[in-house]
Amino acid sequence: MLVLALxxxxxxxxAALHDGSRVLAESTTVDARRHGELLAxxxxxxxxxxxxxxxxxTVIVAGSGPGPYTGLRVGLMTASAxxxxxxxxxxxxxxxxxxxxxxxxxxxxxxxxxxxxxxVFWARYGDARTRLDGPRVDRxxxxxAELPVIGAGARMYAETIGGDRVxxxxxxxxxxxxxxxxxxxxxxxxxxAAELARVPDGRIDSVxxxxxxxxxxxxxxxxxxxxxxxxxxxxxKVLEQARRGEPRDERGVVSGQ
Amino acid sequence: xxxxxxxxxxxxxxxCDETGVGLVxxxxxxxxxxxxxxxxxxxxxxxVPEVASRAHLEAMAPTVESALDKAGLRFSDIDAVxxxxxxxxxxxxxxxxxxxxxxxxxxxxxxxxxxxxxxxVAVDQLEHGPLPKPSIALLVSGGHSSLLLVxxxxxxxxxxxxxxDDAAGEAFDKVARVLGLPFPGGPHIDRSATSGSGTAIxxxxxxxxxxxxxxxxxxLKTAVARWVEARxxxxxxxxxxxxxxxxxxxxxxxxxxKALQACRRYDVKDLLIGGGVAANSRLxxxxxxxxxxxxVRLRVPRPGLCTDNGAMVAAxxxxxxxxxxxxxxxxxxxxxxxxxxxxxx
Numbered sequence: 001m002l003v004l005a006l007x008x009x010x011x012x013x014x015a016a017l018h019d020g021s022r023v024l025a026e027s028t029t030v031d032a033r034r035h036g037e038l039l040a041x042x043x044x045x046x047x048x049x050x051x052x053x054x055x056x057x058t059v060i061v062a063g064s065g066p067g068p069y070t071g072l073r074v075g076l077m078t079a080s081a082x083x084x085x086x087x088x089x090x091x092x093x094x095x096x097x098x099x100x101x102x103x104x105x106x107x108x109x110x111x112x113x114x115x116x117x118x119x120v121f122w123a124r125y126g127d128a129r130t131r132l133d134g135p136r137v138d139r140x141x142x143x144x145a146e147l148p149v150i151g152a153g154a155r156m157y158a159e160t161i162g163g164d165r166v167x168x169x170x171x172x173x174x175x176x177x178x179x180x181x182x183x184x185x186x187x188x189x190x191x192x193a194a195e196l197a198r199v200p201d202g203r204i205d206s207v208x209x210x211x212x213x214x215x216x217x218x219x220x221x222x223x224x225x226x227x228x229x230x231x232x233x234x235x236x237k238v239l240e241q242a243r244r245g246e247p248r249d250e251r252g253v254v255s256g257q
Numbered sequence: 258x259x260x261x262x263x264x265x266x267x268x269x270x271x272x273c274d275e276t277g278v279g280l281v282x283x284x285x286x287x288x289x290x291x292x293x294x295x296x297x298x299x300x301x302x303x304x305v306p307e308v309a310s311r312a313h314l315e316a317m318a319p320t321v322e323s324a325l326d327k328a329g330l331r332f333s334d335i336d337a338v339x340x341x342x343x344x345x346x347x348x349x350x351x352x353x354x355x356x357x358x359x360x361x362x363x364x365x366x367x368x369x370x371x372x373x374x375x376x377x378v379a380v381d382q383l384e385h386g387p388l389p390k391p392s393i394a395l396l397v398s399g400g401h402s403s404l405l406l407v408x409x410x411x412x413x414x415x416x417x418x419x420x421x422d423d424a425a426g427e428a429f430d431k432v433a434r435v436l437g438l439p440f441p442g443g444p445h446i447d448r449s450a451t452s453g454s455g456t457a458i459x460x461x462x463x464x465x466x467x468x469x470x471x472x473x474x475x476x477l478k479t480a481v482a483r484w485v486e487a488r489x490x491x492x493x494x495x496x497x498x499x500x501x502x503x504x505x506x507x508x509x510x511x512x513x514x515k516a517l518q519a520c521r522r523y524d525v526k527d528l529l530i531g532g533g534v535a536a537n538s539r540l541x542x543x544x545x546x547x548x549x550x551x552x553v554r555l556r557v558p559r560p561g562l563c564t565d566n567g568a569m570v571a572a573x574x575x576x577x578x579x580x581x582x583x584x585x586x587x588x589x590x591x592x593x594x595x596x597x598x599x600x601x602x
Binding site for chain 1: 300301302305307308310311313314315317318321322332347348351352354355356358359360362363364365479482483486587588589590591
């Protein structure tokens with residue numbers, strides 16, 4: 001088994017190769033604004049570091065979020081296009097699960113990442129491998145009390161959450177993502193593996209749809225929010241506006257995240 | 258120029274709401290497949306960037322597969338990948354650029370990040386053969402209204418003028434809304450105008466005689482809205498067909514006038530019109546009339562190649578390969594405001 005894993009659901013752009021028992025190479029750069037620029041060279045780098053070619057890769061796994069959407073899509077698009085050219089399956093693993101797995105924790109805790117708009121994406125875990133609730137999106141002060149919180153969302157809102165609850169890791173690592181995926185891929189029957197990789201119709205754009213997602217699934221994004229566009233009313237009256245001296249123009253492109 | 262040994266280029270376009278995938282060999286079109294999220298945007302009265310980006314991610318892989326099927330090709334037949342690197346909606350562009358990089362990396366072939374506007378020019382070569390050097394290009398769509406001098410579409414495109422406010426297609430959408438016609442407005446106004454008179458109402462022509470090759474459509478759009486509102490306020494019926502025809506006449510009058518001014522000013526005898534608005538029947542007719550009178554040859558690609566598509570990106574990519582241009586690096590950004598001086602990045 002040679003797993004190529006990548007994740008762009010947080011400011012970390014991370015890629016790794018894993019042979020089923022250990023991480024062979026990993027590249028992680030934290031830069032919230034350059035996912036599109038950094039990811040493909042990172043994939044090239046980890047392949048070069050192992051003297052491997054994409055032809056050697058047997059499965060590709062991407063972090064499926066939740067995460068800010070523009071960056072998140074880079075990883076999933078890359079995974080799905082690479083898989084198509086190489087002729088292997090692409091899978092998605094919840095990014096919060098990868099952060100949880102990397103922590104190695106054995107007691108209950110939360111993972112929280114930045115969801116922008118003063119909110120966090122979060123999930124509750126019984127231990128490093130067991131998600132009990134989530135992923136969800138909420139304000140930091142609405143997180144369950146007392147449990148330790150790991151992930152960049154914890155550090156970002158340490159004042160609200162309480163500094164003594166903040167733990168590591170801050171960002172997902174593709175190495176941990178690959179290791180977690182490798183555990184779930186081991187011993188998977190070929191038919192089941194193909195079935196799991198198939199992307200179904202419909203989007204995960206609500207918390208309800210995301211609840212109870214298996215660790216290993218198709219390479220598709222977990223959005224948790226619908227696009228926030230407004231359906232317009234009647235056209236603005238230009239004559240009245242002109243009388244009131246208001247600006248008359250409106251943009252053709254509707255704003256939305 | 259259509260030899261079997263010419264490289265096969267995959268083109269990917271995601272600058273707005275169309276997921277376009279094209280396959281081209283030299284100047285030969287092999288496939289041009291499009292998935293559009295227009296229906297999802299229609300109820301918002303305009304393109305919603307996040308809706309477009311989500312749709313691109315879902316549509317990309319199936320659209321590429323469908324293009325390969327249509328061309329009877331396999332991934333391993335692809336010799337190069339070209340992608341729109343800008344201008345366009347940032348989040349939408351990024352999906353296409355990420356896909357193109359992964360296809361190029363996965364196939365071990367060169368990547369070419371190209372300019373959307375130059376691709377609109379290059380696509381005509383798939384239909385009408387090599388572009389005379391130089392040509393003048395008028396590109397009109399929902400996002401752009403530009404006049405270009407094109408000494409060489411692979412390396413040298415010069416901006417002569419562009420809109421200072423709304424794009425022509427944007428004005429069509431906004432006027433359609435005022436008239437109660439559906440989004441996107443262009444085809445509906447074109448259809449409605451066929452039963453109206455282009456001279457019924459004298460709507461203003463922005464920047465008509467200002468000596469520049471720039472356009473302005475915001476004032477026209479407002480003038481139409483005022484005219485319609487005044488009739489409605491007076492309890493009169495709005496003559497939709499006449500308003501549509503007169504508005505359309507004002508737009509195409511300015512567009513063709515300035516395009517032919519550019520031809521005269523730069524002593525160029527070939528004019529190309531591209532972009533979604535090039536599908537407008539009145540624009541085509543008036544441009545032909547004025548080109549004939551001025552002794553200018555007019556080239557307009559068929560509508561399927563005028564609107565955003567992947568074939569145009571593949572066509573420009575093919576041109577870059579033929580010209581021996583150095584491929585793009587795998588770390589090129591998607592640039593929402595990529596200037597036309599950058600034909601490739």
